[in-house]
Amino acid sequence: MSAGAALAADLFAYALRLGDDALVLAQRLTEWSSRAPALEEDIALSNIALDLLGQARALLTYAGETEGAGRSEDDLAYLRSEREFTNCQLVEQPNGDFAVTMARQLFFSAYQLALYRRLAASADATLAGVAAKGVKEVAYHADHAGGWVVRLGDGTAESHRRMAAAVEQMWPFTHELFEADELTGRLAGAGVGVEPSELATEWEEHVEGVLSEATLQGPPQSGESAGWRPAGGRRGVHTEHLGYLLAEMQHLHRSHPGAQW
Amino acid sequence: MVEREWPLWEVFVRAKRGLSHNHVGSLHAPDARAALGNARDVYTRRQEGVSIWVVPAGAITASSPDEKDPFFEPAADKVYRHPTFYEVPEGAEHL
Numbered sequence: 001m002s003a004g005a006a007l008a009a010d011l012f013a014y015a016l017r018l019g020d021d022a023l024v025l026a027q028r029l030t031e032w033s034s035r036a037p038a039l040e041e042d043i044a045l046s047n048i049a050l051d052l053l054g055q056a057r058a059l060l061t062y063a064g065e066t067e068g069a070g071r072s073e074d075d076l077a078y079l080r081s082e083r084e085f086t087n088c089q090l091v092e093q094p095n096g097d098f099a100v101t102m103a104r105q106l107f108f109s110a111y112q113l114a115l116y117r118r119l120a121a122s123a124d125a126t127l128a129g130v131a132a133k134g135v136k137e138v139a140y141h142a143d144h145a146g147g148w149v150v151r152l153g154d155g156t157a158e159s160h161r162r163m164a165a166a167v168e169q170m171w172p173f174t175h176e177l178f179e180a181d182e183l184t185g186r187l188a189g190a191g192v193g194v195e196p197s198e199l200a201t202e203w204e205e206h207v208e209g210v211l212s213e214a215t216l217q218g219p220p221q222s223g224e225s226a227g228w229r230p231a232g233g234r235r236g237v238h239t240e241h242l243g244y245l246l247a248e249m250q251h252l253h254r255s256h257p258g259a260q261w
Numbered sequence: 262m263v264e265r266e267w268p269l270w271e272v273f274v275r276a277k278r279g280l281s282h283n284h285v286g287s288l289h290a291p292d293a294r295a296a297l298g299n300a301r302d303v304y305t306r307r308q309e310g311v312s313i314w315v316v317p318a319g320a321i322t323a324s325s326p327d328e329k330d331p332f333f334e335p336a337a338d339k340v341y342r343h344p345t346f347y348e349v350p351e352g353a354e355h356l
Contacts, residue, residue, distance in 0.1 A: 040288050040299035047302050147294055
């Protein structure tokens with residue numbers, strides 16, 4: 001394989017990871033539409049979902065272009081199976097109660113914020129463009145989720161209990177966000193991608209700042225989720241929840257190929 | 262029993278620099294920060310504004326509909342309050 005073809009293959013895989021993260025979380029968040037605790041929050045969550053869907057569309061379209069096999073954003077979103085999705089496991093976790101959704105959102109948005117800030121300087125103009133546009137969106141997502149984590153954590157005894165449980169439940173899935181592999185190593189070396197481990201410090205400062213304001217603890221030190229570090233999403237290994245999400249998301253497109261509004 | 266309903270906030274949006282904030286509607290939110298965020302999501306998602314004010318609805322003192330006549334009627338026949346009785350001097354520009 002020529003150097004150019006090798007880079008294109010790497011770009012395909014990388015854009016797919018970023019796009020799958022955004023797509024899967026967008027799909028999760030839309031499950032709140034018409035079911036959020038208040039009309040205003042319903043709109044806020046739908047706005048976040050639409051921001052993420054916009055990012056996913058740009059990234060999957062670009063993945064299709066770099067692959068050069070004629071696959072569109074729709075082909076990639078609707079016609080791949082579970083093992084072909086390379087999103088992190090955090091974004092596929094079920095919404096749970098509102099606290100779980102907000103913990104997941106804070107953890108992921110803080111990660112995206114640190115990532116997009118760096119990716120905006122990528123040598124690849126398309127990735128840099130998507131990141132530069134997205135960084136303003138995800139900064140708001142992180143702020144919105146952070147506000148709720150503080151409000152619930154530093155709220156009533158019941159809201160504190162639930163927010164603490166949500167943080168403990170989602171925390172194990174954050175380790176995967178910072179795992180490097182050969183792909184990230186090659187792309188970071190080429191100035192195109194970002195080495196995930198570089199993001200950890202900024203992420204920790206961001207998240208721990210919110211948690212301390214929320215009177216919550218950081219990583220669980222004991223209990224069943226302490227020391228548990230699930231991973232594998234980047235290799236297509238997922239928790240049981242992704243298959244159901246994809247079934248719902250892909251059902252219409254697969255049942256009626258080429259269906260149009 | 263705990264008050265479960267979020268308080269009401271009135272939302273004012275400035276469409277662009279140089280204009281004043283206009284009342285655009287109201288919403289519910291648990292605190293000021295959330296009210297600002299909700300206002301951003303509900304009232305400026307189509308680029309309607311560059312600045313938002315949120316005000317607790319309870320903090321607004323409004324004129325009463327019952328007092329409409331004593332409040333506003335007396336101004337109806339006071340045409341001399343409008344600056345329309347001046348002869349504009351010839352050559353005065355920028356009026």
